[in-house]
Amino acid sequence: MTEPPGDIVCGSLDAHAVRAGGSVALCDGRETLTWQEFLARTVAAETALSQTGASRLLRVDAGDPLTALVRLCAGARSGRIVLVADPVHWQRYGERLRTELGPVADDEAFANDDPAPRGPDDGDDGATGAAKGKPAARFRAGPLEPFYIGLTSGSTGMPKAFQRSHRSWTLSFRTCLEAFRIDGTDRVFVPGGIGHSLHLFGAMLALDSGLRLDIARRFQPKAILRRMQAAGSSVLVATPTQLQLLARGAASEGIRLPDLRRVLLSGAKWRNSERDLLARMCPGAEVHEFYGTSETSFISHRRAGDPPGSVGRPFEGVEVEIRGDDGERLAAGETGDIWVRSRLLFDGYVMGTEPMTRRDGGWVSVGDRGSLDGEGHLWLAGRKGRMIVTSGINVFAEEIEAALLQYPGIGQAAVFGLDDRLRGARIVAAIQLCDGALPDPQALRRHCLDLLEPAKVPRAFQFFSDWPLTPGGKSDLPAIAGEIEHREVAHDSVSRRTPA
Template sequence: MAHVGATLERLAAQDPNRTAVSDGRRALNRAELLELVTASEVLLAQKAAADRVLVTTGEAVEALGRLLAAARSGRAAVVVDPAHLERHGSRLRQSIGPLFEDWTDISFDSRAVPEEAPKPMAPGPSTPFYIGLTSGSTGQSKAFQRSHRSWTESFRLADEAFGLGADERVLVPGGLGHSLHLFGAIHGLHRGWRVDVVRSFQPLAVLRRMQEAMSTVLVTTPTQLRLLAIAGDREGLRLHCLRRLLISGAKWHARDRELVAAVFPQAECHEFYGTSETSFISHRGPADLYSEGVGRPFPGVELEVRGQDGKALPVGQDGEVWVRSPLLFDRYVMGDEPMTRSDAGWLTLGDRGRVDDEGRVFLAGRGGRMIVTSGLNVFAEEIETVLLEYPGIAQAAVFGVPDTLRGARIVAAVQLADPALAQADLRRHCLARLERAKVPRSFHVAEHWPLTPGGKPDLQTIGAWVLEQEEADAGVSDRSKA
């Protein structure tokens, strides 16, 4: 596994007609995938493309082909979903440029390749190949860079931890702009497994795709898994083909286990904790599923809990989680994250937790004020900034409250400068500026806005008040907040 995509020729030679990737409308076999990737490499060479190339994820099959072409040619693919590109495109181009994005001259139907196609130098293990977007405690999107080694090692260690074999069929039920789903797809293509991606997440349709493809591995967030299990149970479906559930993006709750086991009776559940910057950190497999923690350190990963003085803490004490592994990202190439710090090969994102005497990891909280909702990492500051752009808002604070479906539900406390402002106005304002998943589900109007002695909003007091309001609303309302 010298570099990402290095296996495509061998796989195509072994079994050219075997399906490599499908989005439900378009499918490519291994030979066709190699032709698509090669034609894209030729285009990059002919146009003397910059070292960084833009790959949008609107068409998943093309996006995967372009990413692999960039990787194999020694370039880094900047992978962005269309919504992120619309919102952050200008900043992205200014920060990361020069950025190649002119794919218009290639015919993906004919994929005609010149006989003497230019052969780029093979990338090395430390060559950057992928740049993705993530948020941070500053509320500003950042772009992180990963090397070939960080993902090829992740492939190898994932195979070991999850017991993956040589003949898997992977289904990815979410957009490729999310690093969890992108990793699942590229891992599968690199290993020669069939990869199925979906155009939109409609639970029953996803289950039908899994049945048709005889999927053996599902890469999913807890929210997606819950919705799939609910839909499958309602229809009386039992997917005996599925052997592995790889779950990440938020905490998977015990309440869903029985339902998931009914719909996927043969599937082992593997929950893992990690980030875009670290890849895998810990893994909770079948033997640990009833633990309340996030499992044990992933194979190849060292984990240390440190105190404020930077020294390792004894077992059982809460502190800052630091990791060291060959899977870590290179750096941020756009923006910065003050919670992310390195020290002699070790890295922390500011997450807090502890390790027990059996080596199990327990998280007390993610770094900064991050809210994990529906598998997405969302930061309160970004939403507060948008709310404060509205003339009728004097103060704003955003929180995550417990939610059985999403893991956390985003809600906001606001102090109004305009008493006539309606919640519908706030929602429309947010929808025009934020991805839908980041828009608060409810807004609570506070007449009093407490401050700390330092003159900052007393977020602990305001947050407790918001939770009281949410509980009171739940007591007098029949709504599910779904």
């Protein structure tokens, strides 16, 4: 069994280095570190932070995952608050972050962070030798102290910076291990950059729990599949889009992953139409779909026997309520705002604001809408920020996207409401095909009419060969919306120049 997580993120590394010694802790495809080597680098990074007098707020560049994870662990253990930022996000928002958050220690804080050579008095235990050089703490690392600042994915707009405490993550680790039955024999693979909170959580879950971690520097499905084969990875932490592309890559290359037994999936709904491909790739794997956000951590997950279409029941220790616009709790089956109470919640935003995120005592809502049935299953309707008002009807983009994805050959779909004088908003769908020729728009409309009310059927379909993704592997909705608006403007311009 894995050792139970402690109260401080990465506080168990010394114990893992003693127990696992020379076995592999981390591999990024270019470099591999044993537990002894990982601890030695972490302690060296802690020493560098102490020697350079780095401020409490520390930025770690997510572009190099191995180095970033060493530095994040060093920052967490030294009582610092680590800002993990994808290079693209830092380039765009770095100045604003510095302005709003204050002094931010950077790469210079890790000057000369190479582990010192072992001397003859260090003994045979590499972990003991590394720990001897651990510096005195300048800042306090406590369960309720903040340790991490992340950026929301930006899939729906401007990213916000959110802050989490040590305990919110160590309890999340414990929740994950117990709910998904992960044990000390497991090997974890994370297929994307740790600038995305799901990938970072999967990576830190492995390292904090003493499990081998393999991580991808870039999302390249075929290369990842081969690495998973070689590593004997048994747990995959991914978004549905990544899993879909991996399953298709495995089918085209004839690759099988017999060791994979757990797939932890979050970020969007997994499509039943892809299950056959997944079963061929990893016939022994169980898919554990869970629902959560950067602000709330785990909320609910689907278990065997839960109704299709739901996101399951809440995790142990998580309470969920559905409330109306007046703040009153709604009855089973009624749709309203989803409110969550648990010990896993974030501390708050430290940059930017999100009007849809509200607090009420120990409860938080991030603007997601849904309902609870009589058996306690949670059903998602959509996000308030993606609601489209057309012809006086409130429509969730997610509902239309789910209908489109049931059409054969459609791999990705995103729905938007464009300004329309007559209807208020005109619904347009962006579509990427996974195979086959372009479908007839009239056939697509008939398909949608079979599943949706007429007012919800897209008025136009735009087809994409390349599908923009955020660094975290989600659909880049602002980029897709921008391209649709560009095409619509160009189309209108051509229509005005063309005689009737």
